[in-house]
Amino acid sequence: MIRLSGAGAFEIAARVIPTFRADPPRTAHYAAFRDASGALLDRGIYLVFPGPRSETGEDVVEFQCHGGLSVPARLVAAIEAAGARPAHPGEFTRRAVTNGKLDLLQAEALGDLIDAEAPAQAAAALTQLEGGLSRRIGELRAALIELLALLAYDVDFPEEDDGPVSRDRIEAARAAVAAGVERLLGTAPLAERVRRGALVVLAGPPNAGKSSLFNALLGRERALVTEVAGTTRDAIEAHVDFHGWPIRLVDTAGLGETSDRIEALGQEMSRRFADGADLVVVCDDGSAGGRLGDSAIGRLVVRTKADLGGEGEGLPVSALTGEGLPELKRAIVERLFQRGAGFADLEPALTRERHREALTGAREALARTAEQLGPGGESVLAAHHVQEAVRALDSLVGSVDVEEVLDRVFSSFCVGK
Ligand SMILES: Nc1nc2c(ncn2[C@@H]2O[C@H](COP(=O)(O)OP(=O)(O)OP(=O)(O)O)[C@@H](O)[C@H]2O)c(=O)[nH]1
Numbered sequence: 488m489i490r491l492s493g494a495g496a497f498e499i500a501a502r503v504i505p506t507f508r509a510d511p512p513r514t515a516h517y518a519a520f521r522d523a524s525g526a527l528l529d530r531g532i533y534l535v536f537p538g539p540r541s542e543t544g545e546d547v548v549e550f551q552c553h554g555g556l557s558v559p560a561r562l563v564a565a566i567e568a569a570g571a572r573p574a575h576p577g578e579f580t581r582r583a584v585t586n587g588k589l590d591l592l593q594a595e596a597l598g599d600l601i602d603a604e605a606p607a608q609a610a611a612a613l614t615q616l617e618g619g620l621s622r623r624i625g626e627l628r629a630a631l632i633e634l635l636a637l638l639a640y641d642v643d644f645p646e647e648d649d650g651p652v653s654r655d656r657i658e659a660a661r662a663a664v665a666a667g668v669e670r671l672l673g674t675a676p677l678a679e680r681v682r683r684g685a686l687v688v689l690a691g692p693p694n695a696g697k698s699s700l701f702n703a704l705l706g707r708e709r710a711l712v713t714e715v716a717g718t719t720r721d722a723i724e725a726h727v728d729f730h731g732w733p734i735r736l737v738d739t740a741g742l743g744e745t746s747d748r749i750e751a752l753g754q755e756m757s758r759r760f761a762d763g764a765d766l767v768v769v770c771d772d773g774s775a776g777g778r779l780g781d782s783a784i785g786r787l788v789v790r791t792k793a794d795l796g797g798e799g800e801g802l803p804v805s806a807l808t809g810e811g812l813p814e815l816k817r818a819i820v821e822r823l824f825q826r827g828a829g830f831a832d833l834e835p836a837l838t839r840e841r842h843r844e845a846l847t848g849a850r851e852a853l854a855r856t857a858e859q860l861g862p863g864g865e866s867v868l869a870a871h872h873v874q875e876a877v878r879a880l881d882s883l884v885g886s887v888d889v890e891e892v893l894d895r896v897f898s899s900f901c902v903g904k
């Protein structure tokens with residue numbers, strides 16, 4: 488599908504489609520697509536979306552032609568020859584934002600939806616695309632405007648000891664918004680983990696069965712398995728979902744005594760991955776292996792090779808028989824995402840550093856507001872800081888015109904979106 492958007496879209500389309508009609512809109516028309524000399528390029532469908540009722544808010548024509556390399560390339564060339572130019576990465580979505588069809592949070596969600604691998608990532612992106620986070624931000628913004636109104640009374644009646652609105656009431660309103668900002672900030676770690684995928688590292692002594700478990704969890708033979716201790720020397724990462732939740736699973740070299748230089752480098756790599764992990768799954772087959780450091784934040788101990796009997800603590804699992812694998816997946820999901828299998832009711836949450844920075848800015852501005860509401864404070868200055876908080880929220884949805892923010896958001900988009 489080739490999308491043409493902007494002023495002049497209909498004139499350009501008419502040069503490629505001799506039978507072009509803009510009426511009726513949003514209807515499939517079957518037509519011949521021709522180049523400037525009148526040569527037939529393809530026959531296909533075109534759809535007309537007069538602005539503002541289009542994806543970008545501008546006049547849009549969509550051409551559906553046959554696939555492959557040649558037909559679309561020749562059709563694009565003909566459309567360019569008729570006066571169009573290729574879109575920049577993310578340009579359609581950017582225009583949609585500029586024309587008020589989407590806000591910035593929704594535009595980011597569109598990118599996340601396209602990038603989503605695990606169902607939970609798609610669900611989170613859809614919540615945001617449907618405007619969940621935008622509404623939450625809008626509620627906070629409305630509360631800030633309310634606070635400004637209360638402060639305006641105070642500013643207007645500076646001489647009165649007992650103004651129409653007491654300082655206590657203003658401070659209570661401020662504290663309520665601040666609590667809302669805090670709650671939203673609290674969603675960031677989990678939401679960012681959903682968007683990026685949680686880093687889960689399999690670690691443990693050599694020969695503990697890490698690679699076998701890695702393969703069993705992936706459901707395919709990705710890593711080499713042998714009875715030789717020290718088989719895995721590099722870290723191997725694979726993307727997988729457990730019960731719909733996104734996991735970046737890493738198999739690592741076994742940790743223990745070694746005189747082999749390459750194995751030692753592999754162990755160094757294992758430690759680095761374990762340090763950066765959201766969760767380290769410590770594999771122990773019960774034999775007197777090397778011990779792992781306690782550096783990792785989250786650890787989950789599993790007893791590998793459970794089919795062999797043996798003793799030891801940890802969740803029993805067997806890569807050979809599959810025993811304990813569903814329980815392990817569930818335990819990992821519960822530890823990382825603090826919930827069971829369901830993600831249909833995901834709350835709107837802060838999914839990016841950009842969101843966290845903006846909310847942190849609002850939090851700081853509200854703290855400065857509190858200082859000015861205290862003894863010796865000035866209502867005018869308090870109001871100034873509340874306005875700072877409003878601007879921080881506005882930069883999030885894009886209702887302030889900041890080219891820099893737009894550039895940052897759209898730099899990662901692909902062409903045609
Ligand atoms: N019976 C049984 N044997 C297993 C199981 N998992 C692994 N093994 C065997 O244990 C040996 C080591 O398995 P690996 O998966 O290569 O162990 P590793 O921890 O990745 O080893 P290194 O990469 O060398 O650190 C192999 O001979 C496997 O066949 C299991 O669940 N049951």
Ligand SMILES: [Mg+2]
Pocket residue numbers: 697698699710711712718719739740741
């Ligand atoms: Mg291995």
